Every structure is written in C-alpha cells, then in structure tokens.
Amino acid sequence: MTSRQANALTVVGLVGLLAVTSLTAPRWARLLQRPLPAPADESAPADTRRRDEAPAGPRSSINVKLFFQAADRPGLMIEERAVPQSNDLSRQIKSVVEELIAGSKNGLAPTLAPATRVLEVFVTARGVAYVNLSKEAAEAAGGGSEAELITVYSVVNSLAVNFPAIKRVQILLEDKPRPTLWGHVDLTRPLPPDMTLLATSTLTPVANP
Amino acid sequence: MLYERDRREVLPAVRNGVEMLPLNQVLTGQGVTMSADARGSSLVISYGGREVTVYDRKSLASVGGDLRLLSSPVLFEEGRWLAPVESLPRLLQPLLGKRVDWRAASRLLVIGDVAAPRVAVTTSVSGDTVRIVLEASEPVPFKVQQDEKRVTVSIARELLETPPRQERLTGGIVDSVQFLGGRENVFAIGLGRRFQQLKTSEEPARLVLDFQARPLTAAATPAGTPSPGAPVAQAPPAGRVAPAETRTGGLRTVVIDPGHGGEEVGAMGPGGTMEKDITLGIARKLRGALVNGLGVQAFLTRDRDVEVPLDERAAFANNYKADLFISIHANASRSHGAKGSEVYFLSYQSTDEESRRLAISEGAVEVSGGAGVAAGSDLALILWDMAQAEHLEASSALATRIQEELAEVTGSQGRGIKQAPFRVLVGAAMPAVLLEVAFISNADEEKLLVSEAYQNKVVGAVVRGVARYQQQRASVAGGTTAGPGRP
Numbered sequence: 180m181t182s183r184q185a186n187a188l189t190v191v192g193l194v195g196l197l198a199v200t201s202l203t204a205p206r207w208a209r210l211l212q213r214p215l216p217a218p219a220d221e222s223a224p225a226d227t228r229r230r231d232e233a234p235a236g237p238r239s240s241i242n243v244k245l246f247f248q249a250a251d252r253p254g255l256m257i258e259e260r261a262v263p264q265s266n267d268l269s270r271q272i273k274s275v276v277e278e279l280i281a282g283s284k285n286g287l288a289p290t291l292a293p294a295t296r297v298l299e300v301f302v303t304a305r306g307v308a309y310v311n312l313s314k315e316a317a318e319a320a321g322g323g324s325e326a327e328l329i330t331v332y333s334v335v336n337s338l339a340v341n342f343p344a345i346k347r348v349q350i351l352l353e354d355k356p357r358p359t360l361w362g363h364v365d366l367t368r369p370l371p372p373d374m375t376l377l378a379t380s381t382l383t384p385v386a387n388p
Numbered sequence: 389m390l391y392e393r394d395r396r397e398v399l400p401a402v403r404n405g406v407e408m409l410p411l412n413q414v415l416t417g418q419g420v421t422m423s424a425d426a427r428g429s430s431l432v433i434s435y436g437g438r439e440v441t442v443y444d445r446k447s448l449a450s451v452g453g454d455l456r457l458l459s460s461p462v463l464f465e466e467g468r469w470l471a472p473v474e475s476l477p478r479l480l481q482p483l484l485g486k487r488v489d490w491r492a493a494s495r496l497l498v499i500g501d502v503a504a505p506r507v508a509v510t511t512s513v514s515g516d517t518v519r520i521v522l523e524a525s526e527p528v529p530f531k532v533q534q535d536e537k538r539v540t541v542s543i544a545r546e547l548l549e550t551p552p553r554q555e556r557l558t559g560g561i562v563d564s565v566q567f568l569g570g571r572e573n574v575f576a577i578g579l580g581r582r583f584q585q586l587k588t589s590e591e592p593a594r595l596v597l598d599f600q601a602r603p604l605t606a607a608a609t610p611a612g613t614p615s616p617g618a619p620v621a622q623a624p625p626a627g628r629v630a631p632a633e634t635r636t637g638g639l640r641t642v643v644i645d646p647g648h649g650g651e652e653v654g655a656m657g658p659g660g661t662m663e664k665d666i667t668l669g670i671a672r673k674l675r676g677a678l679v680n681g682l683g684v685q686a687f688l689t690r691d692r693d694v695e696v697p698l699d700e701r702a703a704f705a706n707n708y709k710a711d712l713f714i715s716i717h718a719n720a721s722r723s724h725g726a727k728g729s730e731v732y733f734l735s736y737q738s739t740d741e742e743s744r745r746l747a748i749s750e751g752a753v754e755v756s757g758g759a760g761v762a763a764g765s766d767l768a769l770i771l772w773d774m775a776q777a778e779h780l781e782a783s784s785a786l787a788t789r790i791q792e793e794l795a796e797v798t799g800s801q802g803r804g805i806k807q808a809p810f811r812v813l814v815g816a817a818m819p820a821v822l823l824e825v826a827f828i829s830n831a832d833e834e835k836l837l838v839s840e841a842y843q844n845k846v847v848g849a850v851v852r853g854v855a856r857y858q859q860q861r862a863s864v865a866g867g868t869t870a871g872p873g874r875p
C-alpha cells in the first residue's frame with residue numbers, strides 16, 4: 180500500500196466559478212465526433228450509403244494519379260488509374276493507398292511492400308490526412324535515403340495531387356507515429372508533397388495542388 | 389471570483405508501461421460534461437462550448453476540431469476512460485482554456501494558474517561580465533551548482549511561476565539561459581567558451597550571478613571533457629591552434645555523425661557492404677582531416693558499431709555546442725542506375741510556423757540545448773522541431789560549398805544540393821547537412837565506397853568545402869551584406 184501511495188499522482192487544480200463565456204462552437208467538431216471508421220462496419224453502412232446516393236446503374240469511378248518508382252531511373256513516375264468512387268473522403272483515400280500497395284500495371288517499381296495493409300485513414304478539417312499502415316510498410320530491406328524518400332512521397336504526393344483538400348499527409352505505423360521508416364525521413368509530423376522527386380524525363384505534367 | 393485550491397492524490401493505472409489516469413477523476417470539479425457513445429468507442433468531453441473527443445484504443449484525439457496525436461492510446465476499461473498522463477496537457481489545456489501542466493519530475497498535474505512564487509530573470513551585459521538576476525516575489529531557497537558546461541540554479545518549491553525563458557546570448561561568456569523546470573525548478577545557464585569565473589551574491593528573494601570572461605587574447609580551446617562516456621574527441625595539436633583559428637574564422641567544433649549503427653545497419657550493397665560500416669570509416673577519416681587540416685575540434689556521435697537514436701545525435705552536437713553538424717550516409721535506391729553524391733539540408737515546412745505559434749500560445753517553456761528535452765512531452769517535441777529553423781540559410785550555404793567540392797572529385801552530375809525532412813537534422817541547433825557520399829546500391833559505387841582512395845578523396849572535398857564555407861562566413865560577418873534569402 181505504501182508503494183502505491185508513493186506512486187500516486189497529485190492533481191492540483193482550481194475549483195471555482197469561472198465565468199463561462201459561451202464561445203462559438205468549433206466548426207469542425209461535428210465531423211470528428213462520430214467514432215472513427217472501424218474496418219468492421221465497412222460493408223454494411225457503405226452499401227446503404229451507396230444505394231442512397233447513387234441509386235441506379237454501375238458504380239461510378241474516378242481517375243487517380245498514382246506515384247510509383249520509375250523503372251529505369253531514380254525518382255517517381257505517375258500512373259493513372261480508375262478507382263471506384265466513394266463519397267467518404269477517408270474511404271476514398273484508403274482505396275488510393277491500397278492501389279499504391281497493389282503496385283503498377285505498367286511496369287513501374289513498387290514503393291510499398293505488397294503485404295502492407297491500410298489500417299485506417301483519418302482526415303482533419305485542416306487538411307491533414309493520417310494514413311495508418313501495418314508494420315509491413317517498414318519491413319523493406321536496403322532502405323537508403325532515396326528509397327525512403329520515394330516510399331514516403333509516393334503516398335504523400337499521391338494523396339495531395341488527387342485530393343485538393345489534402346495539404347499534408349502523415350504516415351502512422353500500427354496506430355503510432357514513428358520517427359522514420361529506415362532512419363532518414365521524419366515521420367513525426369505531416370508532410371506536404373514534394374514534386375522535386377519526380378523522375379527527370381518527359382512526364383505527364385503535374386499541376387501543383 | 390473566488391478560487392479554492394484543490395489538491396488530490398490520484399492513483400495512476402499502468403498499461404503497457406505507460407501511466408494512465410482516469411479522465412473523470414482528473415476532471416472532478418472542473419464542471420465538464422462527459423458523454424460516451426453507446427458502444428464505448430468514443431467519449432466526448434465538453435466545456436464552455438469546446439469539445440475534446442477521445443477514442444478507445446486510439447492514440448488520436450479530436451481537440452476543437454483537429455486531430456492530435458497522443459503519446460499512447462486512450463483505453464476504455466470497466467467504465468473508466470484512461471488517458472496517458474503525458475498527453476493530458478495537450479488534451480485538457482485547449483478544452484479548459486487554462487494552463488495545464490504535467491510536471492513529471494514532481495509528479496504533479498497542475499490545472500489552472502495556481503498561486504506560486506513568481507521568479508523573474510533579467511540578463512544584462514557590461515564589458516566582460518554577464519549579470520543574471522533572479523528576483524522572486526517572496527523569499528525562496530536558491531541553490532547554485534556549477535560544472536564545466538553550465539551553472540544551474542534550483543529553487544526547491546513545489547510550484548514556481550516564471551515566464552517562458554529560452555534565451556541565447558552571443559559574446560561567448562554565457563551562451564544560453566533557460567528554465568528547465570522539474571521538481572527543483574531548475575534554471576540552466578550554458579557557459580560560453582570565454583567564461584572564466586562566477587561570482588554570486590544572494591539576498592532572501594534575490595540572486596545575482598556575475599559571469600566573468602577570460603580576456604579575448606587567451607587561447608580559445610575549450611577546457612575539459614564535455615561529457616562522460618564520450619572519449620571520441622580528438623583535440624587539435626597544441627601548436628596549431630592559433631593559426632588555424634584565424635584561418636577558419638572562429639570555427640572551433642564540428643560534430644560528425646556516422647549514419648546508422650548496431651542492429652540498424654542502414655542500406656546494404658549488392659556485394660553485402662553495410663552502410664553503417666562505410667559511414668563510420670569515412671567519419672573517422674573526416675575527423676582526423678578536420679583536426680589536422682583546420683585545427684578544429686571534431687567529435688563523432690558514435691565511434692563504434694552501436695545504435696544511436698536520431699534525436700540523440702543532434703542533441704550530442706547541441707551539448708558540444710558544435711559550430712557545424714555533418715551527418716554521413718551512403719545512399720540506396722530501388723533503381724540500380726542511381727549514382728552520384730548529394731548534400732542535403734533540412735526542408736522546413738510552412739506548417740512549422742503553425743507549431744511555433746501553438747508552442748507560444750501554450751506558454752511553452754523549453755530547452756534549446758537538447759539534452760534537457762523531455763522525450764515524451766508533446767510541447768518539447770514541437771520546440772525541438774524548431775531548432776534547425778534559424779540555421780537553414782547557413783546550412784544551405786554549407787551544403788553548397790561541400791557539394792561543389794564533392795562534384796570536383798566524384799564527377800557526379802545531375803544530383804547536388806537537395807532538401808528533405810531528414811529527422812537527424814531537425815533538432816540540430818547549428819548549421820547542419822547530411823551527406824550522401826555515393827549509392828551503395830549501385831555495384832560500381834559500392835566498390836568505390838569501400839576503397840581507401842575514394843574515401844580520402846571524399847574527406848578532402850568535405851574539408852575544403854567546410855573551409856570555404858567558413859571563410860565566406862567570416863568575410864560576410866566583417867561586412868554589412870545581409871545573406872541572400874533561401875530559394
């Protein structure tokens with residue numbers, strides 16, 4: 180009991196009547212109040228939503244630009260691809276990252292291990308996307324600076340270019356921020372896109388978001 | 389308005405080695421509303437129109453509409469919402485609209501502006517003396533201690549109020565004044581190279597510290613071994629110090645950081661060469677060349693095959709008061725054709741301006757030295773992230789000079805000076821660059837990297853780059869020209 184006592188924390192506070200000024204409610208609080216999307220309830224609500232919002236016909240799709248490692252030289256290259264449209268931004272972002280993991284269909288090199296899973300995606304009102312990846316994302320051998328920059332910015336650039344609302348992206352691993360993937364690129368804060376990593380050659384020009 | 393002080397002992401729960409506190413106990417008496425959703429997956433705490441939402445088993449919380457990362461997940465257990473103690477200030481301060489402090493050393497969570505002795509610190513310089521005065525609102529016990537690197541003043545009071553202080557001084561007598569906090573309420577005064585002796589005089593509520601300089605003409609080699617467990621220094625040969633001093637325009641200490649180490653091997657070449665071995669080999673050669681060629685002190689962040697966390701590497705350079713920080717790496721790409729050398733400095737995002745404002749608005753008390761940074765504290769991390777900001781222009785100049793010299797000897801084209809958010813550079817409080825000597829993933833360059841001749845060429849180029857950088861700085865400092873803005 181004594182050691183428990185010794186470990187107790189002390190909370191010093193003020194009990195008192197603070198004049199409660201009614202502040203304007205935070206504008207975005209609504210957005211974030213509901214529980215974060217859990218993978219478990221994905222199928223059912225998603226289906227109903229789709230039925231509600233896109234009543235008939237085939238699912239609509241959108242064209243996205245995916246950033247992969249160039250096959251024959253350093254740097255990123257863009258591959259365009261159609262993905263099913265979702266009305267939920269987080270879910271749409273998740274699908275784009277999953278397409279990145281699935282790899283190129285035109286012979287570009289992958290940037291993420293194929294076993295990587297996208298655990299969750301959150302988007303804040305300030306335009307930060309948090310992409311929570313499974314540990315496989317960090318399990319690549321031979322990670323030098325260049326390879327690490329390419330992996331990180333394949334995700335960051337892909338999201339920033341396709342979603343104007345996304346200004347910065349932070350990659351989390353297994354629910355937690357991690358200093359780096361392989362000892363170089365800072366993952367402790369959200370990163371804006373970096374288009375200087377595009378491979379030098381004739382490319383689809385990319386508009387700066 | 390009447391305030392009453394409320395002091396309670398709360399027993400933390402420890403989960404996965406993290407101390408957690410039940411939110412309802414912490415918030416007793418604060419007048420907040422708490423409502424959990426039916427499934428127990430989220431909890432909304434509201435107060436005065438503001439809201440914080442935490443989620444079971446998530447290290448994320450919604451604070452006033454934005455997500456914040458917590459140090460570890462919140463847990464919903466048997467009707468109690470447990471939150472990591474370290475993250476409570478970051479959750480509760482914006483909610484309650486008043487100061488919330490977690491004082492780890494004294495195990496105190498302070499909510500609101502609890503009355504406490506106020507201590508003001510003033511600094512003044514006259515001639516060869518820096519005077520620092522601590523003035524308290526009531527008599528407090530001052531305890532002064534001195535070691536080679538700094539003087540600390542402790543005030544053993546449970547709570548102390550002092551304005552955020554993180555001051556840097558030029559002139560070489562006192563380098564920094566900062567409030568470190570802790571149970572003893574420590575103020576730390578970092579000693580400069582010219583410091584010679586300290587004189588103190590004390591009255592009950594007032595302490596006067598006079599730091600006196602040694603005359604400028606004396607040899608400027610810092611005395612003493614900077615820190616224990618670091619026999620990695622190599623002092624310049626005594627006879628060379630004076631001429632080198634003039635040649636390098638005040639450059640005294642360089643910290644070299646051999647990338648990776650231990651289990652963390654870095655990149656691997658097709659022939660099995662490990663990045664960590666190459667970086668250590670080049671770093672050792674560079675240390676010798678800087679000492680002998682420029683007459684500076686040079687230290688390695690590691691001098692053996694051992695893992696060193698990235699933030700400790702920058703902290704090491706900060707503790708040694710290094711003038712330059714050079715991190716050595718060998719590159720790797722998934723593209724086998726990638727080759728050439730590159731010199732990086734930190735890319736600093738506009739978002740950091742946000743962090744700065746946040747830190748200031750939250751009444752930050754911080755630490756520039758690095759060693760005192762509480763690793764778990766959100767606020768400390770934000771400020772740590774700002775250390776390199778004021779040196780970017782100098783870092784860019786240093787990168788340019790080194791790259792120009794490297795291009796001469798390695799003949800690499802198309803690559804060059806680059807910017808990237810490399811973690812090891814973030815906390816460095818001095819001009820800092822990261823050198824990618826060559827691509828270890830390229831079979832030809834892997835062979836170069838292991839060759840003594842190539843390593844020596846690289847080292848020679850870096851030394852010339854550093855020397856040219858320093859000459860340029862010295863001549864700019866002499867004139868009135870402001871440096872050009874960073875592109």
Ligand SMILES: [Zn+2]
Binds near residue numbers: 647717
């Ligand atoms: Zn490296």
